[in-house]
Amino acid sequence: MKTIDQLLAAGVAGKRVFVRADLNVPLDGTTITDDGRIRAVAPTVARLAAAGARVIVASHLGRPQGAPDPAFSLAPAARRLGELLGTDVAFATDTVGDSARAVVASLADGQVAVVENLRFNPGETSKDDAERGAFADRLASLADLYVGDGFGAVHRKHASVYDLPARLPHAAGELIATEVGVLKQLTDDVRRPYTVVLGGAKVSDKLGVIDHLLEKADRILIGGGMAYTFLKAQGHEVGISLLQEEQVPTVQGYLERARERGVELVLPVDVLVSPAFPDLRTKAPAHPTTVSADAIPADQEGLDIGPESRKLFASKIADSATVFWNGPMGVFEHPDFAEGTKAVAQALVDSPAFTVVGGGDSAAAVRILGFDENAFGHISTGGGASLEYLEGKTLPGLAALED
């Protein structure tokens, strides 16, 4: 894989360099609640700008449906990038249209622009190669060189991640190089016991990785929204909790294989439930109840792991040599449902293990809940991306950066 150093050595002054970043940051309205992903890509942008490149930064944010949606605008992220770089950052109100072309044409050497959310365009995420390719052609017309540095999205076969680098001379940015360097340590010769903690809300996306983890990990702890499909697979009712009903038979297979292989699959023994999803803006008290994991009332939603589960998970983490964690244990954005995530983060900090936290929200959670980033072995900007990397899959966004 060519690195940014090689690109810089060849000279980028006056060149339009397209940087595919992952600026998919958590927002409260237009306020960024954690800017970790912007800080993570800023050094790559800064180095290119300092070398005289005209830098075009592009990213997705959230999951808009292929059309402009102001709730998912990258404008706040562009402003924050400008603050971090200490320079004006221009913003194009579209991705490949008149605004983007005008903004790029007006860039002087060393200046930086951000174009609007890639996913406002249906071609970005299309499953149709021709439609994705046509959008990649339009992106390619904006730039001379491509730098892939959106580690959190390298598992997506999307136009800006996969098709665009095939159309321009390309290199990997500093963030991707660092992320891959650290995650390699978890694939080569992992120190055991190796514990993987999974949670979060992207359940259908991430359930599949368990198939591979059953071959690799000694222990898998499952909390967050992921837990309820497992509890259902064990025959328990989960009320109105997040559930991937069609995956229940697959998960029953995982439970069976874990038993056969001697992999410890640890589920919550108690959960915090509430009749409604909490208001994350007002943070109004939700008055949750603690119930046993096998007794979730039909009209209630499981929104965090309970106190006994916190102790159980912490004890499993304490007795580990390597821990990889993706996915909050509950709806940590609300104080009533943050204790499970806090307890797991604290257990990682207290553990002598080599610890890696991955994922946009998981990384944000540890910082928002007040943990020192340096207390972890590594905080990865990618959740799904790191899980699929650990699975040994060929990731489209990394394969596309190969020479």
Ligand SMILES: Nc1ncnc2c1ncn2[C@@H]1O[C@H](COP(=O)(O)OP(=O)(O)O)[C@@H](O)[C@H]1O
């Ligand atoms: N029990 C639950 N029910 C619904 N959502 C949950 C639950 N537990 C965690 N979440 C949500 O999961 C989200 C993060 O999930 P995900 O995107 O998969 O993690 P990451 O970004 O770290 O990879 C958080 O916004 C959190 O509120």
Ligand SMILES: O=C(OP(=O)(O)O)[C@H](O)COP(=O)(O)O
């Ligand atoms: O937030 C992300 O992934 P993550 O939640 O697995 O860390 C990335 O920005 C990818 O976003 P996507 O899962 O909508 O493709």
